[in-house]
Amino acid sequence: MATVVDRDQPGESLLLYRVEGAMEVLNLSRTVIYEQIRAGRLRTVHQGRACRIPASALREYVALLEREAGGVR
Structure with a gap:
């Protein structure tokens, strides 16, 4: 049985991040994180x-930013 880690220490292979952890990983403010969530650009999951924010959603968000910047085609 796999254990889902729920801590905000980006150096450890986390599966789920709190907003504070995502802020640290992406180097963005709390306001920007919540704006991106509301806009549907940063995916979240809910338990109760x-x-x-899944680690995969952070990677997808960075890929989206790269596409928008023309860095990845």
């Missing part, structure tokens, strides 16, 4: 009242 807890809102988490």
